[in-house]
Amino acid sequence: MMPRSRANEIPQLVRQLGSRSAARVEAARARLSIIGAPAVESLIDALEGSNPRLRSRAMSLLALIADPRGRDPLIAVLEEPDPDLRRVAAQCLARFLTRPASTALERCLHRDAEEAVRVAAVNALVRHAAAGCTAAIRAPLDRLLDPAESVAVRLAAAELVRVLPAAEARRLLARLREDPSPQLRQRAAELETDLQRAAEPATQEIAALLRQLASEDYATWNEAVRRLAGADAAAVDSIVREICRCGHDPEFCTRAGMALKTVAPRHAGPLADALERIEDPLPLQVLVEVIGAIGDKSLIYRLKDLVERLAVRRVARGEGRIDLLRRVRAKAHLELARIGSRVAVGDLREALGRGGSGLELEMLAAVELIGKREELPLLLRAHRHEDAFVRRHIADAFRAIMARERIRRDDRIFDALTASDRQTLAEILPRPSPARRRGRTAESGSG
Numbered sequence: 001m002m003p004r005s006r007a008n009e010i011p012q013l014v015r016q017l018g019s020r021s022a023a024r025v026e027a028a029r030a031r032l033s034i035i036g037a038p039a040v041e042s043l044i045d046a047l048e049g050s051n052p053r054l055r056s057r058a059m060s061l062l063a064l065i066a067d068p069r070g071r072d073p074l075i076a077v078l079e080e081p082d083p084d085l086r087r088v089a090a091q092c093l094a095r096f097l098t099r100p101a102s103t104a105l106e107r108c109l110h111r112d113a114e115e116a117v118r119v120a121a122v123n124a125l126v127r128h129a130a131a132g133c134t135a136a137i138r139a140p141l142d143r144l145l146d147p148a149e150s151v152a153v154r155l156a157a158a159e160l161v162r163v164l165p166a167a168e169a170r171r172l173l174a175r176l177r178e179d180p181s182p183q184l185r186q187r188a189a190e191l192e193t194d195l196q197r198a199a200e201p202a203t204q205e206i207a208a209l210l211r212q213l214a215s216e217d218y219a220t221w222n223e224a225v226r227r228l229a230g231a232d233a234a235a236v237d238s239i240v241r242e243i244c245r246c247g248h249d250p251e252f253c254t255r256a257g258m259a260l261k262t263v264a265p266r267h268a269g270p271l272a273d274a275l276e277r278i279e280d281p282l283p284l285q286v287l288v289e290v291i292g293a294i295g296d297k298s299l300i301y302r303l304k305d306l307v308e309r310l311a312v313r314r315v316a317r318g319e320g321r322i323d324l325l326r327r328v329r330a331k332a333h334l335e336l337a338r339i340g341s342r343v344a345v346g347d348l349r350e351a352l353g354r355g356g357s358g359l360e361l362e363m364l365a366a367v368e369l370i371g372k373r374e375e376l377p378l379l380l381r382a383h384r385h386e387d388a389f390v391r392r393h394i395a396d397a398f399r400a401i402m403a404r405e406r407i408r409r410d411d412r413i414f415d416a417l418t419a420s421d422r423q424t425l426a427e428i429l430p431r432p433s434p435a436r437r438r439g440r441t442a443e444s445g446s447g
Contacts, residue, residue: 010032010035010038013039014058016028017032017058017061018051026251030254033064034250037334040062043062043070044070044073046058052082055085056084059077059085062092063091063092066096071096072100074093074101075089075093078093078104083114083117087116088120090117090120090124094123094124097131097262101124105124105136105139106125106139109139110139115150118153119153119156122140122153123159125140129160130162131262132265137160141157144160144176147181154181154184155187158176158187158188162195169195173195177189206235212224213225213228213252214246224259225255229258229259231259231260231263231267233267233270236268237270239256239259240271240274243287244274247280247281247282247283256286257289260290261290263294265294265296268291268299271290271291271299272291274287275306276305276309281324281328285331288328288331292338300339301336301341303335303344306328306332307344308344310332311347313325327360330362330363330366332344333347333348334363337369341370348363348366348367351363353378353381359390364390364394367397368397371401373401376407377417380421383395398428399428399429
């Protein structure tokens with residue numbers, strides 16, 4: 001029996017997000033977070049509906065997956081009349097560490113009349129700053145030093161102290177200790193104490209946060225994610241070891257991945273080391289996604305070694321067994337393709353040409369980004385073995401490559417196609433009907 005089509009499964013899971021049953025919602029969240037990028041289009045479609053509960057939960061999943069396609073729909077929600085949805089959108093944009101997202105949050109911070117929305121925007125900008133987006137510091141710093149701003153917004157902006165260089169943080173704390181607001185003065189004292197503790201060994205604190213990360217209570221594990229975010233190399237190593245230990249638990253691995261995605265490249269060494277020794281699919285998948293989110297090119301190039309290791313393992317295992325690491329391999333290819341690299345294109349072409357069904361969408365997305373004319377016949381061959389859902393993505397990738405490489409339908413590369421491949425080519429690039437050709441000819445003549 002064939003497995004349930006992803007084309008049917010994903011919309012059903014997205015609808016389940018609107019359930020009033022917490023158990024059904026959490027089950028859908030866990031599954032969609034593992035499915036990842038293929039679910040993004042359906043989640044974006046859900047944002048156009050009228051159910052606020054479903055829209056809010058769809059936004060949180062877009063943030064969890066952090067696919068670039070989710071950013072602009074979330075920015076659009078910042079302009080909607082419902083302040084709760086604007087607040088959730090601002091919270092979710094914390095996960096999109098790009099200048100357009102920071103700019104939208106800054107605009108929201110200046111224009112939105114709702115205090116809760118401005119607090120969410122400040123929190124998101126502080127997250128951007130902590131991840132290395134230094135341009136995101138200015139707007140929350142202005143709010144922090146503006147006595148006319150609400151105390152709640154200023155308290156949120158005070159978290160900037162944690163991401164500033166030590167000397168600047170000390171100067172800012174000294175200024176806040178003299179602030180007219182008693183809440184700001186008290187918070188400055190607390191932050192000063194926190195910074196002093198941060199310089200001390202934090203092994204026990206990390207262990208406690210990792211235990212909280214496994215909590216069933218949303219507020220508890222979400223706070224643990226926040227506090228683990230931006231961890232140093234020692235903490236990153238502890239988190240990676242815990243991901244390996246809990247490799248059977250997709251929810252825990254997803255949460256740990258959320259924290260790791262804000263790690264600065266200089267602290268990411270343990271991630272690269274782990275790529276060489278981890279064997280379990282889910283921990284490896286999380287690491288690949290984290291490395292892609294961090295965006296450091298030298299780290300992403302290490303994924304080529306992972307692809308080669310998985311290829312050797314696949315050959316040794318034989319073709320008759322299910323490849324549980326197939327999606328890990330596909331995700332590694334996609335992250336390499338996102339930086340424009342073809343260093344692993346040989347393995348990519350081998351996957352396309354091998355035949356058999358079940359080609360991962362991440363693999364097709366990688367081909368669409370970096371594919372050249374040599375990959376077109378392989379895509380035609382793969383098209384014949386897939387279901388309708390995957391064939392649509394193959395066709396999109398095929399047409400995108402032809403447009404980027406300026407390849408015409410009568411190009412010589414298609415001369416050696418088999419009869420089956422020519423039939424597939426006609427499905428992907430149907431010739432215009434005689435009537436349409438005559439119409440275009442008449443228009444050209446009249447012009």
